Structure formats: C-alpha cells, structure tokens
Amino acid sequence: MAESIDPRQRPRFWLIHCGGWLGYGLVSALGALPYRNAFPVLMYFLGTTAMAFLASPIILAISYRLAVAKASWPRTFAVVIACAYPMGILCSTTGAALETVFGHPPAASSQWYSILFVGFANAFSPTLMLAAWAALYRGAWHWQEAQQRERQWLLAETLAREAELKALRYQITPHFLFNTLNGVSTLVGEGETTAARRMIALLADFLRSTLEPTRQGDVSMAKELTQVQQYIEIEQIRLGWRLAATVQCDADVLDTPVPHLLLQPLVENAIRHGIAPFVEGGSLSLAVTGAGDAVRIAIRNRAGGMPGKRLQGGGLGLANTRARLAARYGEDYRFAADVAEGGWDTVIDIPRHAAVSAQA
Structure with missing residues (x-):
C-alpha cells in the first residue's frame, strides 16, 4: 500500500x-x-x-x-x-x-x-x-x-452492508412467494378462478418491482407503499371482508428513501398472525408521517371481536427488519414492536434525508 x-x-x-x-x-x-x-x-x-x-x-x-x-x-x-x-x-x-x-x-x-x-x-x-x-x-x-x-474502510463497510441487505432481501422474497402461491392454490381448490387470476396478476406485478435493481436496496417511500398495497390487495382477495386495511402517507415524505421491502414483511406478519387466524378477521392500519428531519412509520393491527386477547407472532419478519435497519442506518433509527391488546403496534423512526438517494 x-x-x-x-x-x-x-x-x-x-x-x-x-x-x-x-x-x-x-x-x-x-x-x-x-x-x-x-x-x-x-x-x-x-x-x-x-x-x-x-x-x-x-x-x-x-x-x-x-x-x-x-x-x-x-x-x-x-x-x-x-x-x-x-x-x-x-x-x-x-x-x-x-x-x-x-x-x-x-x-x-x-x-x-x-x-x-x-x-x-x-x-x-x-x-x-x-x-x-x-x-x-x-x-x-x-x-x-x-x-x-x-x-478502504468505508468501501469495505459499504460492501458488507450491501451484502447483508441482499442476503436479508433474498430471505424475504421466497417467504412471501410461497405464502402467496399457497393462497392461489387455495382459491383454485375452492373454485375461485377469477380471484386466483387476479392474485396471480398482482403477484407478477409485485415480483417484477421486487426484482428491479436498486441502489443499496433503497426505493422511495411511494414505491415501497405501492408494493405494500399490492400485497394487501392480494391478501384481501384471499381473506375478503375479514381484512379491513387503510394506508395513509404525508405527501411531503413520499420521496424519502427506505430499504426495499422494509414494510412488506411487517404487514405480512400483522395479517398472518394478527388477522388471518381469526374468523372475525381484523383491521390493519399503516400510517407514514413526517416530523422535522424524521419520518415515522406506524403499523397497527387488531383482531376483530377479541379486544382483550394478547396476540403472539413476529419471528423472521421482525428480526429481518431490525437487522436491515441497523445495517442501513447504523444507530440513527428507532424500531419498536410491542404486543398490544388484540394486536401489535410497530413503530419505526428513520431519517427523512438518507445518505443514499432512492430510485423511484
């Protein structure tokens, strides 16, 4: 040297x-x-x-x-x-x-x-x-x-973070794919061919956007929410009236860079563990708000008809999310996932202006 x-x-x-x-x-x-x-x-x-x-x-x-x-x-x-x-x-x-x-x-x-x-x-x-x-x-x-x-140290750290983000991303994509294909199989078995075709079309759009190359795994908040809404629509086809979902986002944070597929596994956990197992279904809310230099993402799910029940769940989705946030933001983030009565409350705080610009 x-x-x-x-x-x-x-x-x-x-x-x-x-x-x-x-x-x-x-x-x-x-x-x-x-x-x-x-x-x-x-x-x-x-x-x-x-x-x-x-x-x-x-x-x-x-x-x-x-x-x-x-x-x-x-x-x-x-x-x-x-x-x-x-x-x-x-x-x-x-x-x-x-x-x-x-x-x-x-x-x-x-x-x-x-x-x-x-x-x-x-x-x-x-x-x-x-x-x-x-x-x-x-x-x-x-x-x-x-x-x-x-x-050299910065280059090595960047390469290590990119490798970690890719590894975590490759864990998420098959996990979602297998669950969705099981849903398609169930619909076909029940004779819901129209719904099955719609789910396949949504799955194709979701995977196409998932496999698009991104810079260090970042996309804009607008694109991330679009993919989340695609997933929610897939689940609504499968669950029908049992899933009531709302997605809200402040207009001034739509261009905020976030790690690709950051929110999908959290929404998936909320639906699979907090809504799908119950006959009454439940509600899901996703709200993204900006306050100064920070952006807050709040995900809340509640099981219908069971306000006093304390649900369990999380697993891979929460662990991957925490690891990806640490790899992307270091210590400049907050992640909290707490069991509440009848559901989960998940809150993520990230910087509004990240070091790497997102690709919308």
Missing part, C-alpha cells in the same frame, strides 16, 4: 515542491539587499538554494524509505539530520564558491580554505530547510495513508 500512496506520484506535490523552494530562494535573495556589495552575497544565497533544491529529492527519498519501514520518529529524526547535514555543507559550500567567483576572491593560497570554512560555518540554514522539508513530506505521507485507509 505504501507504494501507491507516495505523495511524489502526484503532480500537485511537485508544484508545491518547486513553489516552496522558489519562495525560499526569493526570501533568501531579499536578505542580500542590505549589503553594500550585494551581488556576491546574492549569488551565495542563490547558489545555496539551487543546490538545496537539487539535494531535496535525495532527502525525500530517504524520508520515504523510513516511512515505508515504519521507522519511529526519533529514528527518523536522527537519520534525516545525519543525512541533511552533509547536504547542508555541500549547499553552503556551493554558495560560498559562487560568492567567491563573483566577488573579490582572497589570495590563492587561502581561497579554498575560506570557501570550506564558510561552507561548514553556514551549513545550519540549508540543513534546517532540508530537514523541515523531509518532516513535511513525512507528514503528508501519513495524512495520505490515513485518507486511503479511511476510504
């Missing part, structure tokens, strides 16, 4: 690199202006800066190797200083040589001695600049490495 995140591979890095050294050279050149004979001093600063610029890729390569090796900061500091100081001497000596050439050189016997003396004496400034540049590079390397790790 280290090879792929080397900041030197980015063109923007070299623009900053060249711009930084150019700025350092200009500031150094301004330091020559107070001198009476400024030109030789100017050549000293320009020569030192030019040599430091040429030496900087070497110190960056050393810093890169230390970063790849995960060297500690004390070891990195020691190695960088040990390498930067000889380079600083070379840079300062180069500047002193240019100053001598363009200025007034001393006697021939002491010319090179003076140049070397100036090189050693003035090596601190270029050494400091090279070490500082190496430290900035190491910081950029660590920042870019952290960014890449965060992107």
Whole structure:
C-alpha cells in the first residue's frame, strides 16, 4: 500500500515542491539587499538554494524509505539530520564558491580554505530547510495513508452492508412467494378462478418491482407503499371482508428513501398472525408521517371481536427488519414492536434525508 500512496506520484506535490523552494530562494535573495556589495552575497544565497533544491529529492527519498519501514520518529529524526547535514555543507559550500567567483576572491593560497570554512560555518540554514522539508513530506505521507485507509474502510463497510441487505432481501422474497402461491392454490381448490387470476396478476406485478435493481436496496417511500398495497390487495382477495386495511402517507415524505421491502414483511406478519387466524378477521392500519428531519412509520393491527386477547407472532419478519435497519442506518433509527391488546403496534423512526438517494 505504501507504494501507491507516495505523495511524489502526484503532480500537485511537485508544484508545491518547486513553489516552496522558489519562495525560499526569493526570501533568501531579499536578505542580500542590505549589503553594500550585494551581488556576491546574492549569488551565495542563490547558489545555496539551487543546490538545496537539487539535494531535496535525495532527502525525500530517504524520508520515504523510513516511512515505508515504519521507522519511529526519533529514528527518523536522527537519520534525516545525519543525512541533511552533509547536504547542508555541500549547499553552503556551493554558495560560498559562487560568492567567491563573483566577488573579490582572497589570495590563492587561502581561497579554498575560506570557501570550506564558510561552507561548514553556514551549513545550519540549508540543513534546517532540508530537514523541515523531509518532516513535511513525512507528514503528508501519513495524512495520505490515513485518507486511503479511511476510504478502504468505508468501501469495505459499504460492501458488507450491501451484502447483508441482499442476503436479508433474498430471505424475504421466497417467504412471501410461497405464502402467496399457497393462497392461489387455495382459491383454485375452492373454485375461485377469477380471484386466483387476479392474485396471480398482482403477484407478477409485485415480483417484477421486487426484482428491479436498486441502489443499496433503497426505493422511495411511494414505491415501497405501492408494493405494500399490492400485497394487501392480494391478501384481501384471499381473506375478503375479514381484512379491513387503510394506508395513509404525508405527501411531503413520499420521496424519502427506505430499504426495499422494509414494510412488506411487517404487514405480512400483522395479517398472518394478527388477522388471518381469526374468523372475525381484523383491521390493519399503516400510517407514514413526517416530523422535522424524521419520518415515522406506524403499523397497527387488531383482531376483530377479541379486544382483550394478547396476540403472539413476529419471528423472521421482525428480526429481518431490525437487522436491515441497523445495517442501513447504523444507530440513527428507532424500531419498536410491542404486543398490544388484540394486536401489535410497530413503530419505526428513520431519517427523512438518507445518505443514499432512492430510485423511484
């Protein structure tokens, strides 16, 4: 991974690199202006800066190797200083040589001695600049490495959630399909061919919309309610007058993204466990309302003629719903399913604006 995140591979890095050294050279050149004979001093600063610029890729390569090796900061500091100081001497000596050439050189016997003396004496400034540049590079390397790790973690988390949502969705679809086919078989056996054909047509429409590709399993609330109403109509064909259902939704939340097939298993549980087993049938209400940045989904079923009975049920539908909400919203949701007298009360609170837009 280290090879792929080397900041030197980015063109923007070299623009900053060249711009930084150019700025350092200009500031150094301004330091020559107070001198009476400024030109030789100017050549000293320009020569030192030019040599430091040429030496900087070497110190960056050393810093890169230390970063790849995960060297500690004390070891990195020691190695960088040990390498930067000889380079600083070379840079300062180069500047002193240019100053001598363009200025007034001393006697021939002491010319090179003076140049070397100036090189050693003035090596601190270029050494400091090279070490500082190496430290900035190491910081950029660590920042870019952290960014890449965060992107990889987010990608892995997204893929894991997508896989979990798909697995849960593949559990729901066959569960509903088998129940509906059993209903069709019952109608055919009772001679209700018209109702059976209508149920088959509704089942085909439901499965067609179910198998449409969606982004991370999200659809709009409007589409989710359309599929729920298709399912309710299928059950009304099977149960007849024994099922009274109402579906209400605020207009301003119809475009809210929700996980695909989130509500169908809850409605299915409410009908199968809370209404179908009883001769008197019962009622089902589904209400979707918006309040601020949240959307509340309330599902309520009651068994007719048995107001005091506490019904049991839930199972796979509730477990899948809780798991899908956790996978999709993390901790930013509320799910409550409580047994009430004569039925169930299920409440879901989700954000109005989810991170992934729905496909209507």
